[in-house]
Amino acid sequence: xxxxxxxxxxxxxxxAPALVPQQKAAKEQPIDNDSVIKVNxxxxxxxxxxxxxxxxxxxxLEKADFKLYEDGAEQEIKYFTRESDLPLTIGLLIDVSRSxxxxxxxxxxxxxxxxxxxxxxxxxxxxxxxxxxxxxLQDTTSSARLLEKALRGLKVSAPVGGVHPGPVPTIQNxxxxxxxxxxxxxxEDRLRKEVGRKVILLITDGEDTxxxxxxxxxxxxxxxxxxxxxxxxxxxxxxxxxxMGTLKRMSEETGGGVFEVKRNLSLDQIxxxxxxEMRTQYAIGFAPINSKKDGTFRKIEFKMANKDYKxxxxxxxxxxxxxx
Numbered sequence: 001x002x003x004x005x006x007x008x009x010x011x012x013x014x015x016a017p018a019l020v021p022q023q024k025a026a027k028e029q030p031i032d033n034d035s036v037i038k039v040n041x042x043x044x045x046x047x048x049x050x051x052x053x054x055x056x057x058x059x060x061l062e063k064a065d066f067k068l069y070e071d072g073a074e075q076e077i078k079y080f081t082r083e084s085d086l087p088l089t090i091g092l093l094i095d096v097s098r099s100x101x102x103x104x105x106x107x108x109x110x111x112x113x114x115x116x117x118x119x120x121x122x123x124x125x126x127x128x129x130x131x132x133x134x135x136x137l138q139d140t141t142s143s144a145r146l147l148e149k150a151l152r153g154l155k156v157s158a159p160v161g162g163v164h165p166g167p168v169p170t171i172q173n174x175x176x177x178x179x180x181x182x183x184x185x186x187x188e189d190r191l192r193k194e195v196g197r198k199v200i201l202l203i204t205d206g207e208d209t210x211x212x213x214x215x216x217x218x219x220x221x222x223x224x225x226x227x228x229x230x231x232x233x234x235x236x237x238x239x240x241x242x243x244m245g246t247l248k249r250m251s252e253e254t255g256g257g258v259f260e261v262k263r264n265l266s267l268d269q270i271x272x273x274x275x276x277e278m279r280t281q282y283a284i285g286f287a288p289i290n291s292k293k294d295g296t297f298r299k300i301e302f303k304m305a306n307k308d309y310k311x312x313x314x315x316x317x318x319x320x321x322x323x324x
Contacts (some may be wrong), residue, residue, distance in 0.1 A: 040292045043078070044070075046284045047197060047228065047255065048193035048313040049301065050276050058309060059280040066311075067303040070288055079285030083108050084285060087196030089140065090118075090125040091227070096133040097177040098158045099239045104266060107203055107234070108151040114271040115147045118278070128261060130182035131157025132210070140190060140293055158254050179204060180211035180218040181228070183250065184186040187221035198227040199256075199278065203267075205235045205242025223297075224255045230256040230274050235266065255314035 009043035048066075050058040092115075094107055115125060119142065127138040127150045135157070158176060183200060190312035193196045200222060209214070222229055231247035248258045257277070259270040288298070296319055302311040 013132075016102050019085045022170050025296070036303055041272040042287045044288060044300075044317055045079075045283050046286075046313055047281045048284055048311050049281050050309050052310075053143070053308050057277060057280045060281065061309075065305045065309075066282075066284065067305075068161050068284065068286055069301045069303070070298050072299075072301075073289055075286040075288060077284055077286050079283070081199070081283045082280075088278065089119075089125070089191060089196060089198050090115075091128065091198075091200045092112045092125060093130060093182050093186055093192055093200060093202050093204070094154060095131070095177060095179070095202075095234075096129040096154055096157045096200070096251075097207075098156055098206070099177075099205060099236060100234070100238075101156050102236050102238065103234055104154045105111075105154070108154050110150045110271055111203070111237065112144075112151050112265040113268065114275070116144050118271075118275045119144060126186075128182050128186055128205075129154060129157060132159045132176055132178070132180050133157065134178055134182040134185050135184075136190075140194075145262055150290065161270045170314075176209045177212045178216050179206070179208040179246075180213040183218040184213040184221045187218070187225040187227050192225040193229045194225075197278070197281070198225060200227050200229045200254075201274070202229060202231045202250075204231070204247070205241050206231070206233060206244055208246065219250055220318070222250070223314065223316070224320065226253060226317075228256045228314070229256045232267065232270055233258060233260040235261075242270045247317065253315050255312060257312065285299075288319075292317050 050061060052058055059082060060219050061082075063077055065078070065320075066077060068075045068077055091252060092111055094104075094111070100107075119125060121142065124140045124142045125146060125147055126136065126140045129135050129137055137153065138146055141147065177296045183202070191200070202309060211218075213221075229251045233242065233244045233247055235242050244258065244260065253259050259265070259273065261267050261270065290298070297316050298319055299316040300314065306309060
């Protein structure tokens with residue numbers, strides 16, 4: 001889902017599989033921009049998952065099974081692969097507001113296990129907590145040990161004086177959960193210049209109280225960073241409910257999904273489902289007929305040869321120049 005129109009160097013061209021192993025190295029080694037030959041590649045890259053009527057993931061499709069449209073005009077698919085080994089960067093965002101206090105232990109253990117299973121040598125992750133403010137607990141790393149250390153340190157972040165959640169918000173808890181600020185921070189400051197697949201993984205009850213960033217701006221930042229948002233709706237039943245609608249909106253707009261922790265669906269099981277989806281995605285690239293980089297939002301739509309199949313992909317992209 002992951003895509004803006006990019007002006008990218010031949011050294012870090014994402015969709016050239018033969019160059020994938022060099023991509024992380026390119027990020028780690030400083031590059032003399034004056035010595036890099038650059039080409040104009042109006043390439044939009046999309047990650048898509050496909051499910052059947054029973055909601056089962058389909059991983060055996062070919063390019064001919066897809067038709068792609070931008071603002072209603074059919075586009076030629078230039079690149080298509082079922083490659084699941086493209087570098088992966090995960091931003092794990094954890095709600096540490098007072099309403100989540102009793103869930104932090106389970107969250108930390110489940111997330112640690114998830115990273116141990118999903119991260120491969122070329123993959124990376126970072127951890128941000130958010131409550132009364134957002135905090136980077138662990139910067140981007142491939143070390144499961146460092147990520148585990150950050151997750152062991154989860155603690156409540158609430159306004160001075162304490163917050164006691166209830167059905168009616170009070171003046172004391174208006175700045176208690178800066179969800180939108182955290183998403184914006186992850187997308188803009190941590191993911192926008194990364195290469196490969198980029199995922200924001202939210203664990204929260206969906207409530208936002210006090211963010212300076214609007215929901216629309218948070219979604220826009222994720223879209224411009226080519227980041228997919230997966231949301232895990234996790235609510236402490238001893239407190240008031242959350243806002244699943246907000247999580248659904250952010251996830252659907254960026255091509256992700258929403259999962260709800262229930263008695264018959266644990267956090268560990270949800271992490272496993274997300275892992276399976278990330279490993280069965282299709283990487284699709286096209287050069288838009290409309291090549292103008294005018295900053296406008298372009299709508300993307302897929303149509304499948306098999307009408308029983310449903311594509312999960314982002315709703316569109318912003319036609320902007322890359323910062324590379």
